Amino acid sequence: MSEVLTIDDQFIANFDGWLDQHYADQNTLKGIKQEGADTFKKLGLPARKSEAYKYTPITKIIEKNFDLSEVENSASLSKSDYEAKFYDDADANHLVFINGLFIEDYSQVVSPSSELTIRVLDEQALNEIPQLKENLGKINGAQIDPFAALNLAYFNQGLVIKSERNADNKNTYIYQFIDGSSAQAMVFPRIFVYGDSGSRTRIYEKTFFSGVNNTLNIAIVESVVEANAEVRFTKLQNYENNSYAVEGIYAHQSKDSRFYTNTFSFNAAVIRNNIYINIDAENCEGHMNGLYQLSGKAHVDNNTSVDHLKPHSYSNEMYKGILDENSRGVFNGKIYVRPDAQKTNAFQANNNILLSDAATINTKPQLEIWADDVQCSHGCTTGQLDEEAIFYLRSRGIEKTNAKALLLNAVANEALGEIQNDLVKEEIEAIILNKLK
Numbered sequence: 548m549s550e551v552l553t554i555d556d557q558f559i560a561n562f563d564g565w566l567d568q569h570y571a572d573q574n575t576l577k578g579i580k581q582e583g584a585d586t587f588k589k590l591g592l593p594a595r596k597s598e599a600y601k602y603t604p605i606t607k608i609i610e611k612n613f614d615l616s617e618v619e620n621s622a623s624l625s626k627s628d629y630e631a632k633f634y635d636d637a638d639a640n641h642l643v644f645i646n647g648l649f650i651e652d653y654s655q656v657v658s659p660s661s662e663l664t665i666r667v668l669d670e671q672a673l674n675e676i677p678q679l680k681e682n683l684g685k686i687n688g689a690q691i692d693p694f695a696a697l698n699l700a701y702f703n704q705g706l707v708i709k710s711e712r713n714a715d716n717k718n719t720y721i722y723q724f725i726d727g728s729s730a731q732a733m734v735f736p737r738i739f740v741y742g743d744s745g746s747r748t749r750i751y752e753k754t755f756f757s758g759v760n761n762t763l764n765i766a767i768v769e770s771v772v773e774a775n776a777e778v779r780f781t782k783l784q785n786y787e788n789n790s791y792a793v794e795g796i797y798a799h800q801s802k803d804s805r806f807y808t809n810t811f812s813f814n815a816a817v818i819r820n821n822i823y824i825n826i827d828a829e830n831c832e833g834h835m836n837g838l839y840q841l842s843g844k845a846h847v848d849n850n851t852s853v854d855h856l857k858p859h860s861y862s863n864e865m866y867k868g869i870l871d872e873n874s875r876g877v878f879n880g881k882i883y884v885r886p887d888a889q890k891t892n893a894f895q896a897n898n899n900i901l902l903s904d905a906a907t908i909n910t911k912p913q914l915e916i917w918a919d920d921v922q923c924s925h926g927c928t929t930g931q932l933d934e935e936a937i938f939y940l941r942s943r944g945i946e947k948t949n950a951k952a953l954l955l956n957a958v959a960n961e962a963l964g965e966i967q968n969d970l971v972k973e974e975i976e977a978i979i980l981n982k983l984k
Contacts, residue, residue: 554606555591557615559584562700569703573670579684583699590693599692602877602909603819603848605793612761612791612816619730620646624757626653632722632755634970639718640665642706646726647734647764649706662714663748668705668739678741678771679707686769686797687823687854694793695821698735698767705737710746710776718968721752723766727789728758738768742776742804749779751971756787761816764792772804774828779807781966785978786815788843795821802828807965811975812839812847813982823852826888829859837866838962840982841874841906848877855888862892867962868899869955870906877909884916884923891918895925900932900958952983 552560562584570577593600595607622645633641633655642665643653649667656665666672673680684699710716725734742748756762772778780796792815798806808822824833839847853862868876878897899908912925937950945953959979966972 554610555588558592558697559588559700565701575673575680576670580700583684583696586690586696587693587700590696592693599850600819603817603846605817605819608791608817609763613731613733613763615733617730618733620732620734621729622646622724622726623728624724624726629653629722629724634720636718636720636970639720642719642721644706644721644723644736646724646732647702647736648704649736658717662711663716663719664707664709664711665719666707668707668737672707676707676709676741678709679739682769682771682799683739686771686799687825692795692821694765695767695795695797698737698765698795702735702737702767705739707739707741708748708750709741710743710748712743713745714743715747716749719748719750721750723752723754723764724757725754725762725764725790726757727760727762731760731762732758733763734765736764736766740768740770740778740780742770742772742778744773745775747777749967751781751783751968753783754786756790759789761789761791764790764794766792766794768796770796770798770806772798772800772806774801775803777805777807779809779965779967781809781968781971782811783971783975784810784812784815784818786818788814788816790815791817793819793821795823797823798833799825799827800831800833803830804828805832805834807834808836809962809965810837810849811962812837813841813978814843814845815847816844817846819848819850821850823854824862825854825856826860826862827856829857831860833860833862834965835864835866836962836965838868838959839866839876840869840959840979841876842871842982844873846875848879850879852881852883853893854883854885855891855893856885857887858889858891860888860891862894864895865962866897867958868897868908869902869959870899870908871902873903873905875907878927879911879913880925881913882915882923882925884918884921886917889918889920891921891923893921893923897927898958899927899929900955901929902931955983956980
């Protein structure tokens with residue numbers, strides 16, 4: 548009688564053979580990936596009563612919707628098919644992932660290497676870029692979240708984006724293509740972003756899906772932001788009804804640095820976003836902005852953490868939710884102010900509007916302070932549209948449906964303030980308006 552493997556065992560059952568097949572001659576990277584697998588074995592997938600995944604029982608969701616023995620990552624589109632999806636921005640870098648693999652030959656890089664290094668994350672990159680070797684898998688992710696550890700174990704052909712000292716870099720677009728045409732797909736894209744001192748880096752990520760089979764995207768972005776550098780990472784999540792994702796962004800900041808994340812979630816079966824920022828020096832700014840505008844049965848869970856370790860720094864977090872039909876939103880935001888982090892200013896807000904009696908929001912803002920000279924606040928609101936505002940607009944001749952759309956559009960567009968790219972902003976504005984019709 549054959550042994551029945553647990554879901555944890557199924558994920559890691561063929562890892563040793565896979566690792567030897569793909570990384571036989573890569574000693575350093577092979578060792579790091581083995582550490583990821585070992586950490587996953589120690590952590591295991593979130594249990595039924597896991598507090599971190601309380602409102603998103605991700606292990607049960609995966610067991611119900613995926614047969615890991617039938618996962619197959621293959622894609623058949625041509626280079627021109629992928630290029631047709633690029634933003635119309637010739638003066639920018641366009642980088643292509645296909646089912647979790649960075650495809651250098653399909654990408655277009657215009658930035659000079661003196662300003663921006665873009666290359667495959669492999670053994671050679673690990674040995675030639677000391678910042679990558681020092682930080683890969685160590686930025687507050689793989690040690691605490693099983694999916695980050697799983698990505699570290701299984702990512703193959705990742706991406707390195709390294710901004711050189713004082714460079715003001717061109718826009719960089721990342722396109723994730725996930726193909727579930729032939730079978731269920733499970734992919735592990737990994738991106739490492741390094742902003743050297745005084746540099747500016749702007750990255751925009753968008754995902755495309757094809758095929759009728761379920762897809763599982765376990766994605767990680769790690770970022771190191773050096774002194775007086777700025778990194779902005781914007782993610783557009785307008786997925787399919789058979790798309791499942793656990794995505795993490797982990798950042799570590801040095802003195803006088805700025806880090807921005809913008810996450811816009813509009814559709815999917817399930818999305819879990821883990822966003823952690825470590826503010827490990829003085830005079831830093833950490834910003835998290837998000838919008839989840841959901842309908843149908845979409846489920847989006849935003850789990851965020853800002854850890855203030857040193858004094859004289861600032862963080863600002865604003866997430867807005869608009870939920871309709873049977874959708875569900877989750878917000879779990881944590882701010883930590885450590886004993887040495889005096890003179891910290893930290894603010895967090897989560898505001899939600901429910902348009903249906905069947906829509907659900909679970910929100911839990913948290914603030915833990917061990918310092919006494921700080922300015923910190925957090926809070927959340929959940930309600931419906933202001934009837935007085937609707938009445939005012941109707942008294943001016945605007946139909947009720949249009950009045951609601953105007954008010955909701957105003958709420959949603961507040962989350963767009965930190966996007967510095969007109970093409971991306973216009974696309975998101977169009978999605979917002981289309982969902983309000």
